[in-house]
Amino acid sequence: MTILKPSTSPEPSPESLTFAELGINSALCSVLPAGLKHPTRVQQLAIPAILAGRDVLALSQTGSGKTLAFGLPLLQAIHQQLESVSSSASNAQALVLVPTRELAQQVTMALHAPASKLSSSLNIQLLCGGIAQEEQLVELTAKPQLIVATPGRLLDLCTQSHISLDSIKYLVLDEADRLLEMGFWPDVQKLMAMMPKRKQTLLFSATLPEALDSLAGKLLTNNPQRVEASTRNAVAADIEERLYLVNKGSKAQALIALLKQYRWPQVLVFISARDDADAIAKRLLKAGINAAALHGEKDQTVRSQTLADFKAHRIQVVVATDLMARGIHVDALPVVINLDLPTSAPVYVHRIGRTARAGANGLAISLVCHGEMPSLTAIRNLTARELPLASLADFPVTDKPSERVREDGTDNKVAPKRPPRDKQANRRSLNKHSIKAFKGKR
Template sequence: MTIPKPSPSTEPSPESLTFAELGVNAALCSVLPAALKHPTRVQQLAIPAILAGRDVLALSQTGSGKTLAFGLPLLQAIHQQLESVSSSASNAQALILVPTRELAQQVTMALHALASKLSSSLKIQLLSGGIAQEEQLAELAAKPQLVVATPGRLLDLCTQSHLSLDSIKYLVLDEADRLLEMGFWPDVQKLMAMMPKCKQTLLFSATLPEALDSLAGKLLSNNPLRVEASTRNAVAAEIEERLYLVNKGSKAQALIALLKQYQWPQVLVFISARDDADAIAKRLVKAGINATALHGEQDQTVRSQTLADFKAHRIQVVVATDLMARGIHVDALPVVINLDLPTSAPVYVHRIGRTARAGANGLAISLVCHGEMPSLTAIRNLTARELPLASLADFPVTDKPSERVREDGTDNKVAPKRPPRDKQANRRSLNKLSIKAFKGKR
């Protein structure tokens, strides 16, 4: 299904609307933080459509306020229902699916901060791995109206009949592009089969590859609307991007040099491999830098404490895998450094989107070696940005480009064919060798 976009004449003008003018009721407006005076662009476009009961696909840059864009309408709808019926009879009405435990925790905290002020009867439940099921089952007994969950843990609880999804009226896929990929999609499909067909479905993401467009469209059927608060796969204008060409073996030394030279108060370093995250963190500590690693192989308690310490400035540098790339908000995080480029171009957009959130300025540095040119080309194509490579002082590049990488940065995976004569010559040599091998000694 083709999802229509709003016409220019119906789009609200920026910085002129209030949340009340979008349809947010007085009770919910009264508990909003004082700093939230005007809704962001994605909130302006999405909230009225959601309140009108329409299915929505919303694309907006990281840090643009997507959580409240879907969260405020959900809280308002649930609160209104609680006002009209007994809260004890209310089962889970709304489900927000997210790809990572950290994002599940963040969304839960953001919405709980409002819900707790709105009504003591409005309960939000976090369901994710890394937390004992017994603890979650005890909380489920209180019959939460809104559930924030990762697909794996939710599916486990549903298949064990600990939770029913037959009362779900609102479904949100946050970081929808990730949830639609094969790693999560089978579990998401199983969960959707447990829900009523008649429900409001909302998809929110910063990026959406064209290959997933048609799949996203199939999930939306109730007068769907597509809103794009920014150019597809765009990087926030407030992010300054610097890319340096360095030797592959010099990246760790270059990282240490940058950290010591600029002394940033907080730095989030991204690396693809879990083992490398631990090794780099140890190397930074040895160099006298307050650093630690964060990745999916750690116990959830360790992960949560590391993130809390980082947000509280008790840790200067966190070396993280891509579980930190999506949705995680750290107030005024000044710098993100890519120690390696992700092989998936959309992940680059999510990584650097951890800085320059909510309109603040930020810096994103990437250390690139010759072998990463295909990844850089893909990122340039996705973001439509030039992203020139600069040299880094005291780190001259001595590595040579691989013969497999063309001048335009694409990977030349097709090995050159040998001339027919060479093949024939090789066959003759092999034949001679095989004949000699079978001749007896005289």
């Protein structure tokens, strides 16, 4: 597999390249958003390879423009196909699979904007849970050429013969690492079995776990090219990271103190458990902070409304689980706070990647307790960053490190062995009890 990485020589000025020079045609260039003049690094590397028909594994930081990196070539190919045939009614040619409903909606919106101006007959269909299936079936009668879907809902529709994938020419696995981690892969495999073997396959991700690296070698067979628009598993340079060591039981109060001290207009707080997300949101409301919880157990209407209110500044703080880490895009989101560290190091990269998007600056704060040192060590190893722990004013640390946690941060879970004599004594006692249990009463 050919690998394209950022050059070690000085990078050309952004103004030195245009989308037209990458191969995007004049029709599509003319409908791009007014503020989108020059391609990002991942777009510069991926678009020519995709237009050349090559399979691609693209690694790039969150918020770096991955959606248009694969979206523009797909829209161009579909538009050219529609222009070359007399009828606009065509089976789906392109499929974008994503792990969450929110990300599916985000990708659909990003692609629909230029597509609607490019051609009235170029239809994009969103297929995900939380939306009535009957409503989606009505929309499918318009015969979309490009589908953005979550695996579960699409598989349901395919097994019920409501939609066919036998004409798919382009397959995109967006946030491919998350599709593996969240257990979607069996569904993805079933869907791929319904598609033609000959198709262009594109994998996009911000991190490259070993499982994805191995998978890419099997899926990408058409003159594949790996695009590394940034250092693998890297955190965007525009994100300032602050980590504070606090007592486990002090985290909620520390969060409230930070929110009241700095009064950020928008804050996204990540926590691992949905029950904790609800509890923390209630504590923030009680403290006079306008907050709401966002997790997978919420009704889709509530999830969509909460996110809309957050973007419109009607809610200051959203407390979200990792399910939301890939689907939340808020322009110029200033702050992300990890109320706990994720056990999966790549999730940390995705969480804090919600800020500092599209070249903006951002702040990522993590509240860390002694018990999370193994997670912190894994994050440091993955990102190759020192991530020093600082103290937080008015929150002295009184908790003691667990004896099970070594100095290097790894968890020593090996229980001490009992002396052989103790084992033998236990066996003798057990035998005595067993014999008594079988003796009859006299």
